[in-house]
Amino acid sequence: xxxxxxxxxxxxxxxxxxxxxxxxxxxxxxxxxxxxxxxxxxxxxxxxxxxxxxxxxxxxxxxxxxxxxxxxxxxxxxxxxxxxxxxxxxxxxxxxxxxxxxxxxxxxxxxxxxxxxxxxxxxxxxxxxxxxxxxxxxxxxxxxxxxxxxxxxxxxxxxxxxxxxxxxxxxxxxxxxxxxxxxxxxxxxxxxxxxxxxxxxxxxxxxxxxxxxxxxxxxxxxxxxxxxxxxxxxxxxxxxxxxxxxxxxxxxxxxxxxxxxxx
Numbered sequence: 201x202x203x204x205x206x207x208x209x210x211x212x213x214x215x216x217x218x219x220x221x222x223x224x225x226x227x228x229x230x231x232x233x234x235x236x237x238x239x240x241x242x243x244x245x246x247x248x249x250x251x252x253x254x255x256x257x258x259x260x261x262x263x264x265x266x267x268x269x270x271x272x273x274x275x276x277x278x279x280x281x282x283x284x285x286x287x288x289x290x291x292x293x294x295x296x297x298x299x300x301x302x303x304x305x306x307x308x309x310x311x312x313x314x315x316x317x318x319x320x321x322x323x324x325x326x327x328x329x330x331x332x333x334x335x336x337x338x339x340x341x342x343x344x345x346x347x348x349x350x351x352x353x354x355x356x357x358x359x360x361x362x363x364x365x366x367x368x369x370x371x372x373x374x375x376x377x378x379x380x381x382x383x384x385x386x387x388x389x390x391x392x393x394x395x396x397x398x399x400x401x402x403x404x405x406x407x408x409x410x411x412x413x414x415x416x417x418x419x420x421x422x423x424x425x426x427x428x429x430x431x432x433x434x435x436x437x438x439x440x441x442x443x444x445x446x447x448x449x450x451x452x453x454x455x456x457x458x459x460x461x462x463x
Contacts, residue, residue, distance in 0.1 A: 210236045225249050229264075259283060281356070285445035292399065292407035301412070357396040357444040358384055364452055370459070378432060381425050387455075390462050391434045394455070397422070399441040406442060435462075 207215070213236060214223055223241045225232045227249035234242040257264055258275035260282050265275035274280040292300075354362065354374070365372045365385070376386035376393065385394040399407055402422060403415040411419065422438075429436040435458055439451050 209239070213239060282445060285442070289399075289407070289442055289446070297410055355396060355398065357398070357439070357441050360444050360448065361385065361394060361396055361439070361451070364448075364455070370455075378434070379428055381428050383425065383429070383436070387459065390459065392455075392458050392462065393429055393434050393436045395422075395425070395436065395438045396444060397438055397440055402440075404440050404442060406440070 214233065218241060223233050225234055225245040226243045227245075230245060230249050232245035232249075234245045236242070256273055258279055259273045260279035261275065263275045274283050295303075358374075362372070362374065362385070364370075365387075371388035373386045373388055374384070376383045378393075383393045384396050386392070387394070397404070401415065401418055403411045403419050408415070426436060437454060437458055439454075443451055
């Protein structure tokens, strides 16, 4: 047969004898053609497909999938991120206040130990009263310039909001400085400012009823920024981390509504 038709027996069986459904890999998400063993089709096209088992159902969007996210039971990086956010929110809600305080103090203590071990204390550690107000202001202005040049890394929720602005072709300026205060985004050509607030550091009341000193300081600074934006005629949109990660459709709608209100 090979001499007459230039076909091996296996090629002949695959091409003309077996129906397509008998020679297609039986793993549900694979459409590869299998090989024959002693003239009989294998069930799977590879060891990989043979070992995968049934496809999983994404716990976030319900999509059937297989891939590198099988361990988290999510079909994509976006669903994995959303699952992580939901688990974090659940952790915040269920953890007693005393246990939260214990974890926070543990983090602060560990950071202090690492700095001491590496000989890298914070720039103002033990220097109260050493720097003049002029020097402190110079340091502050240098930090603001770094923010303007986007030297600091964006947070995950800032990246999500930025992605939406890019997708919708909404011109924006990242890290807008107003009277010495830094805001995450200014929508160019408008008076709309956007702030993306982390649930822990800014004290999301959905998860916190009592606050640590660091949260109180940041909340006080947020109030001052709200007043500053209002004083200079800006509309300030604030979005919690929980909103951005779990209810982004509402976030997008609020941005669109604010833009429509300015036209």
